[in-house]
Structures are given as structure tokens and as C-alpha cells.
Amino acid sequence: MYKDYYLMQDEPFTSFPSPHLFYKSKGHTRAWKNMVYAIKKKEQVVMVAGEYGTGKTLLCLKMLQYMEKFKIQPRIHVPSSGFSFSMVLEKIAKTLDVPFDSSKTLESQRFIYEYFETSDPDNHKQIYIIIDDIQDFDYTFISELGKLITYNHYGHFPIRLYLFGHKNFFQNLDKRNLASFKQRIRVIPLLPLSLEDVTEYIYFRLIASGASGTPVFEDSSVELITQTSMGLPRLINKICDASLIIACKLKINVVDRAVVEAAIAEGGFADFEASTSQSSLSDPVVQASQKKSVHIPREPSRIVQLPEKETVVETPTKVLHRTEHLFPSPADSPEKPNRHQKAPKKDLKKSNFLDGKTIAIIILIVILGLMVLFFIREFRLSSMQPLEMEFKPSSMITKSIVYSDAEKRLGSWVQSPRTGVVIVSKLIGNSNEFPQSDRLTDHSIRPIVYEFFDKSDKLPMVLKNIDNDELKLNNSLFAFYGNKNG
Numbered sequence: 001m002y003k004d005y006y007l008m009q010d011e012p013f014t015s016f017p018s019p020h021l022f023y024k025s026k027g028h029t030r031a032w033k034n035m036v037y038a039i040k041k042k043e044q045v046v047m048v049a050g051e052y053g054t055g056k057t058l059l060c061l062k063m064l065q066y067m068e069k070f071k072i073q074p075r076i077h078v079p080s081s082g083f084s085f086s087m088v089l090e091k092i093a094k095t096l097d098v099p100f101d102s103s104k105t106l107e108s109q110r111f112i113y114e115y116f117e118t119s120d121p122d123n124h125k126q127i128y129i130i131i132d133d134i135q136d137f138d139y140t141f142i143s144e145l146g147k148l149i150t151y152n153h154y155g156h157f158p159i160r161l162y163l164f165g166h167k168n169f170f171q172n173l174d175k176r177n178l179a180s181f182k183q184r185i186r187v188i189p190l191l192p193l194s195l196e197d198v199t200e201y202i203y204f205r206l207i208a209s210g211a212s213g214t215p216v217f218e219d220s221s222v223e224l225i226t227q228t229s230m231g232l233p234r235l236i237n238k239i240c241d242a243s244l245i246i247a248c249k250l251k252i253n254v255v256d257r258a259v260v261e262a263a264i265a266e267g268g269f270a271d272f273e274a275s276t277s278q279s280s281l282s283d284p285v286v287q288a289s290q291k292k293s294v295h296i297p298r299e300p301s302r303i304v305q306l307p308e309k310e311t312v313v314e315t316p317t318k319v320l321h322r323t324e325h326l327f328p329s330p331a332d333s334p335e336k337p338n339r340h341q342k343a344p345k346k347d348l349k350k351s352n353f354l355d356g357k358t359i360a361i362i363i364l365i366v367i368l369g370l371m372v373l374f375f376i377r378e379f380r381l382s383s384m385q386p387l388e389m390e391f392k393p394s395s396m397i398t399k400s401i402v403y404s405d406a407e408k409r410l411g412s413w414v415q416s417p418r419t420g421v422v423i424v425s426k427l428i429g430n431s432n433e434f435p436q437s438d439r440l441t442d443h444s445i446r447p448i449v450y451e452f453f454d455k456s457d458k459l460p461m462v463l464k465n466i467d468n469d470e471l472k473l474n475n476s477l478f479a480f481y482g483n484k485n486g
Contacts, residue, residue, distance in 0.1 A: 001245055001248060002244045002245055002247070002248035003209075005248045005251075006211050006214055006215055006244070006248070006253075007210070007211065007212060008206075008209040008210050008211045009209060009210030010208070010209045010210060011209065011241075012205040012206050012208065012209035012211065012240070012241075012244075013205055013236075013237040013238070013240045013241040013244070014237065015234070015237060015238065015241075017055070017057045017058035017061060018058075019058065019061045019062045019065055021205065021208055022058060022062055023197075023200070023201050023204050023205075023233075025193055025194075025197040025200075025201065026194075026197065027189075027190060027191035027192070027193070027197075028055060028059070028190070031048060031059060031188050031189070031190045032059060032062070034188045035048065035059065035063055035162075035188060036066070038162075038186060038188070039063075039066075039067075039072065042126075042160070043160070043186050044149065044157045044159075044160055044161065044184060045149060045160070045161045045162075045163070045184045045185045045186065046161070046162050046163070046185070046186045046188065047134070047162075047163035047164070047165065047169070047185050047186070047187055047188065048060075048163070048164045048165075048188045048189075048190055049165060049166065049167040049169065049170070049187055049188070049189055049190065050166070050167060050189060050190030050191065050192075051166070051167070051192060051230070051232060052166060052232070052234070053232035053233060053234030053235055054190045054191070054192055054232055054233065054234075055190065055233050055234075056132070056164040056165065056190060057132055057133075057164065059164065059190070060130060060132045060164045063130065063162065064077060064130065067128070072128065073128075074095045074096065074127050074128070075095075075127065075128035075129070075130060076088070076091045076092060076095055076127070076128075076129055076130070077130045077132075078091075078129065078130065078131040078132065079132050079133075080132065080133055080136070081133055081136035081137045081138075081141075084141065085105075085140065085141045085144040085145065086102055086105055088129070088145075089105060089108055089109060089112070090102065090108075092112055092127060092129070093108055093111065093112060095127065096112060096115050096127065098111040098112055098114075098115050099111050109148070113151055116151075116153050116158040117153055119153075119158075124153075124156045124158060125158055126158040126159070126160055127158060127159055127160070128160050128162065129159065129160070129161050129162070130162045130164075131161070131162070131163050131164070132164045132165075133164070133165055134163040134164065134165035134169055135165040135166040135168060135169040135172065136165075139176050142173070142176065142178060142181070143176070143178065145161070145181075146178060146180065146181035149161050149181075149184070163185070167189075170182060170185075170187075191231075192230055192231030192232055193226070193231040193232075193233065193236070194226075194231060195222070195223065195226045197231070198222060198225060198226040198229075198231060198236060199217075199222050201233065201236065202217055202222065202225075202236070202240060203217075205237075205240075214253035215244060215247055215252075215253050215254065215255055216253060216254050216255065217240075217243075217254075217255045218254065218255065218256045218257060220256065220257040221243070221255050221256055221257045221259065221260040224257055224260045224261065224264075225239050225240065225243075225260055228264055228269065229269075235269060238267065238269060239260065239263060239264060239267070239269060242263035242264075242266060242267045242269075243255050243259050243260050243263040245263070246259050246262055246263055246266070247259055
């Protein structure tokens with residue numbers, strides 16, 4: 001009914017146990033770890049004991065999943081007291097693949113014992129028997145079961161028993177003179193939920209159902225649920241389910257104490273306290289038994305006459321602050337309404353996200369500006385004409401020359417016999433004034449016309465021998481500059 005109104009995918013507070021909705025409270029976590037330890041240690045008889053509705057069946061189903069996952073077998077599961085001892089023997093015989101005759105239980109039991117006696121001493125066989133609601137079985141069943149588990153083969157007990165039931169089961173063993181069976185049992189207690197656990201349990205169920213933001217339970221309503229249910233998950237589910245039905249009818253998203261009171265009165269779950277004390281319920285089971293309870297009669301019209309101001313306008317702030325880390329609600333108002341009305345724009349401007357975004361944009365603009373300036377500079381340098389360079393008297397440059405026809409007639413021509421490239425040597429000074437220099441062979445000259453000169457003294461660096469038309473390097477030029485510069 002309320003699943004569609006609160007946009008849920010599944011029912012949050014179902015009455016049947018579901019292993020995938022296992023809430024890890026302190027008590028349930030401790031009990032589960034002790035069960036796993038008992039399986040690994042190969043305990044013979046283990047029992048999880050607690051009040052009705054604490055989640056014993058849920059732990060039983062979870063243990064079956066654990067055994068299936070880690071291949072712990074063979075095993076049989078007895079889910080209720082509808083099984084007789086003969087039926088249990090038949091399940092064991094079928095699992096072990098041994099003969100069975102319902103009319104001869106003793107003979108069938110002997111076949112089961114022989115199955116274990118034929119096993120390898122170094123690799124003992126065993127079978128796990130998991131029984132739920134053991135307190136509901138009669139005396140005959142418990143007595144025969146006690147005799148069955150006492151069987152051993154050279155000190156090895158192959159039949160291992162895991163029980164789940166009410167804590168009064170041990171009192172019944174004392175009354176039935178089954179003290180020997182009682183002494184073999186290792187007890188794992190399962191305690192009810194505390195007030196803190198109930199709060200987290202409710203929102204754990206809501207989140208698992210797919211609800212987003214709503215509904216929200218007030219602190220006072222959670223206290224009342226804990227006090228009425230005695231911390232038992234089964235009763236918590238029933239009260240919360242009835243409360244959400246009423247909240248859905250009223251079209252409200254906050255479940256306050258008045259809604260829970262109406263749900264308890266309508267459902268007739270139990271007597272609940274009329275006290276409005278705000279003290280914490282660290283141990284709901286003890287406190288509920290010590291305080292006086294007042295029964296609220298059924299008042300169907302009370303649901304319709306719930307004050308609209310209490311359920312809609314006066315949205316509790318304490319519960320939202322307490323449970324926002326478990327089940328956040330964007331639509332609900334925060335603890336301080338005045339700050340909520342003025343803060344959004346101011347906080348948005350000062351958020352770290354916008355600061356980082358602004359810095360990134362500024363850095364990007366600076367990088368683009370530097371790139372534009374770099375391209376402009378390169379374009380201007382590439383378009384500039386080469387400047388005429390002046391050199392000191394001791395400097396030398398090489399310059400590419402294009403000779404006119406008149407200059408070609410005045411110059412001397414030499415054609416390389418190796419490459420066929422014509423090399424022109426233009427005399428700038430009087431070559432007769434300088435002694436003979438080292439010879440510069442024509443094949444070491446690249447196929448480009450160069451003129452080597454000194455601008456100030458006009459002293460040639462390359463001379464041409466008139467007799468044999470060979471190019472010569474004027475070494476006297478370096479001696480001349482050396483004397484001139486000291």
C-alpha cells in the first residue's frame with residue numbers, strides 16, 4: 001500500500017526472515033561469529049538460544065547458505081516440529097544412501113551406524129543435523145535425538161547437531177531428566193536489539209527497500225517502538241509496517257510518536273508505555289518490565305483526527321539530525337531553518353568546486369594568451385629582412401654571392417674535373433704581396449659560390465695561383481691579424 005507512495009522497490013518490513021536482509025547488530029554479529037567458530041572447531045552440539053522473534057530462524061537460514069557456499073556436507077534441515085524422529089532418520093538415510101524401513105527404526109538406525117564404521121579412520125565421515133524451533137518438539141523426539149548423538153566410533157562423534165530455539169528449552173530438559181543431553185550443548189545467546197540498534201535497524205530496512213529520503217522516524221517514535229517491541233525484530237517489523245500504513249493514509253513523510261501510538265492501538269500488538277520520558281533506553285527489555293504499562297483502547301477515529309500541525313508543520317529536527325547519516329532526506333528541513341533559508345547562495349559561491357573551476361579557467365586563459373604572443377613574435381621575425389652586419393677587423397663571415405656577367409669576365413674561373421662545378425674566385429687584394437700559402441684543392445669546395453673577405457683590410461683569404469689555376473688558402477692573413485691585434 002505505502003510502497004508506491006514512498007517510491008520503494010520492496011516491502012521494507014516483511015514478516016518472514018530473509019538472509020539477504022541480515023542486520024549486523026552487536027548481538028547478531030557476536031552470535032554469527034560464534035556459530036562459524038563452532039563449525040570450524042567441529043563442535044558436536046551447538047544451540048542458538050533467545051527470545052521469540054530475535055532472529056533465530058534468520059541465523060539458521062544464513063548458516064545453511066554458509067554451508068552451501070563452503071561445501072560443508074552432508075547435512076539435513078528440520079525446519080519445524082512437524083517432523084517425527086522416524087522422519088528425521090529417513091532424511092538421514094536418504095542423504096547417506098543407506099537402506100531405511102519406517103517399520104523398523106532400530107534396524108534403520110543400525111544401517112546409519114554401519115555407514116560411519118566403514119569410513120576411513122584418517123578421514124572420518126560426519127553428518128550435520130540443523131533443527132529450528134527445537135523447543136516445540138516433544139519429549140520422545142528429544143530423548144531419541146539425545147541417544148542418536150551419543151554414538152561414537154573410536155572417539156569420533158560423526159553426528160553433529162545445530163539447534164535454534166527459545167531459551168526455555170533448557171528448563172524443559174531439566175524437567176524431562178535430560179541433564180546429559182543438556183551438558184553436551186554449547187549455548188550461543190542471541191539478545192534483543194538496543195535503542196541504538198533499533199534506530200539503525202529501521203533505516204537499514206528502509207534503505208534496502210529502495211526508499212530515497214522518506215519516510216523518517218522521530219526519536220520519540222523509535223523509543224516507543226523499542227519499548228513496545230522489547231527490541232525484538234519481529235515485533236519491530238510489525239509496528240513499523242502498521243505505522244507506515246497510517247502515515248501513507250495521512251500523506252505525511254515524518255512518522256512521529258502519535259502515528260506509532262495509533263499503529264499500536266490499531267494492531268493490538270502489546271501494551272505500551274504512556275510515559276513521555278525522553279531518557280535513553282539502553283536496555284529496553286529490563287526497563288519495559290520495570291515500568292508500568294497502560295493499555296490504550298482501539299480508537300479508529302483517532303487516525304483521522306490527528307492534528308495536522310503535529311504531523312506536517314512541526315517537522316522534528318532532532319531526528320533528522322540524528323539519522324541523516326543513515327538515511328539522508330534532501331526534502332526535509334535541516335536543524336536550523338533560518339540558516340537554511342539564507343545559506344545556499346553564499347555557500348555555493350564559496351564552494352571548493354567553484355574555486356577550482358575558476359582557477360582552471362584563469363590558467364587556461366593565460367596559456368592561450370602566451371601562445372598567441374608567441375605566434376605573433378614568430379610571424380614578425382619571419383617577415384623581417386636580414387640586417388646588414390658590421391664586423392670587427394678580426395671577424396670573418398661567409399656570404400653567398402650571385403655574380404653578374406661583367407664580374408664573371410673579371411674573375412677567374414676554375415672547373416672542377418671531379419664534380420664539374422665552376423668555382424669563381426674574386427681577388428679582393430693583391431695576391432703578389434703575400435707569400436705562397438697552403439693549397440686548397442678544388443674537390444674540397446662545395447658546389448656553391450662563396451666569397452671570403454675581410455671588410456676593413458680587404459685581405460683575401462683564398463688566393464688563386466695564376467700558373468696552374470689552383471685555389472690556395474692565405475695563411476698569411478691569420479699572421480697579419482695576429483700581429484695587428486698584438
